[in-house]
Amino acid sequence: MDGRCVQLRAEVREFLQSEIDTGGFTPICDSWLRGADRGFSRKLGARGWLGMTWPTQYGGQDRPQRERFVVIEELLAAGAPVAGHWVAERQVGPSILKYGSQEMKQNLLAPIARGDSVFGACYSEPDVGSDLASVRTQARRVEGGWRISGTKLWTSQGHQADHLIVLCRTSPSEGAKHRGLSMLIVTQPATGVSIRPIRLLTGEHHFNEIVFDEVFVPDGRVLGEPGEGWRVITGDLAFERSGPERFMSTHPLLAEMIRRAAQGPADERSRLVIGELLSRLWALRSMAMGVAALMQKGESPNTEAAMVKDLGTRFEGDVAQAARSLFPVIPSLDSDDRFTNYVAQSVLHSPAYTLRGGANEILRGIVARGLGLR
C-alpha cells in the first residue's frame, strides 16, 4: 500500500470513529447486509468514497481499485451501515460502466456515487438459485420495450430499492440455456411490482419476494444487448464475489475476541486459535487484493473471485465458532455486552455466509472449470 492509501486509511478511520462517538451508528456484524442507512451512505458519497474508481464524468473519482479496497476494508472492520448502497456501488455501477448505454451512465451512476441510489438484484427465483440460467421470469417484446412477468426471491433491500435489476428470459433458449437472457432495469415505484418481506432468523426484514406482473421496461433500460444477459451477469458476479465482505462479515466479533483474550490471563489455546485465524485472514486479504489488481487491469477474474468467496465465507463461520469455543457465552441480541451480542449476530447470520452470492459447492465447480478440471 502506498502513501496515499496510508493517508486515506487514517482519514476513513478518523471519520468512522467520530461517527461512532457521536452516535452516527452502532457497529454490528454483517453490516454490509443488515445495516442500511441512506443518511450514512450519503455521508460517504459526500466524501468521495463511493464509486471511487469510476470516471469523474459519471460522478466518480478516477481513483485506483486499491484505494476503494482501503475504504471498504475500514467500513467493514468498523461494522458500519453500508448495506443501502452496497449492491449498487459494488456490482451494478461497474456493470453499467462496462455494458450500459450513454443514457444509463449519465443518469444512473452519479446518484450511486452520491449514496442516493439503492438497487435490488432480482436474480434468484423460487426453485432457481444455483442454476441461475434456468430463470423462468420472462420479458416479452412490446412496442417501445418489454413487459416482465415472474417471481423473484431473496432480493436484498428490494423493499427500499430505487431500481431493481432483473434477470429475465427474453427469447427461447433453443437448447443453450445461457442464451436468450437479458438484464432489465426497473425504476421504482413501477406499476405491477409487488413486494413481500421474508424475515431472517433474527426477525429482521432484509430480503423479499418480488412479483412482477406485466411490468413495463423501456428499450433503453436493457443492460447490454438483449439476449446477452448471461455475459453481463457473470461479470457482475465477479464483482459480487471477490471483495473483503466475503471474509469480513464477522470481523467486529474477531476484533472483540482478541480484546477479550488480551484482557484475560495468557492462554496458549486462545493464542493458537486466534493466531491461526489471523494468518488465514491475512492470506484472504492478499488474495482479495490480487483480485482487485486484476480488475484494475480490466480483467474478469471469475475463478479467483470464486476461490476467495469459498475460502472467505468458511473463515467467517469459523470465527463465530472459535469465539463460542474460546469464550462460551449464551448468545443474546439484547445483551449489553458487546462480545455476547456479536456472537448472537454472527451465529444467527452464519447460515447465509456460504450461500448468498452463490453457494460454495457451485463456486468450487467454477474453480474446477477455471483450472481445466471439468
Ligand SMILES: Cc1cc2nc3c(=O)[nH]c(=O)nc-3n(C[C@H](O)[C@H](O)[C@H](O)COP(=O)(O)OP(=O)(O)OC[C@H]3O[C@@H](n4cnc5c(N)ncnc54)[C@H](O)[C@@H]3O)c2cc1C
Ligand atoms: C442473506 C442472503 C441474501 C441474498 N440476497 C440475494 C439477492 O439480493 N438477490 C438474489 O437474486 N438472490 C439473493 N440471495 C439468494 C442466493 O443467491 C441463493 O440462495 C443462492 O444462489 C443459492 O440458491 P438457492 O437458495 O436456490 O439454493 P439451491 O440452489 O437450492 O442450493 C441448495 C444447496 O444445494 C447445493 N447445490 C445446488 N446445486 C448443486 C450442484 N449442481 N452441485 C452441488 N451442490 C449443489 C447448494 O450448494 C446448496 O448447498 C440471497 C441469499 C441469502 C442467504
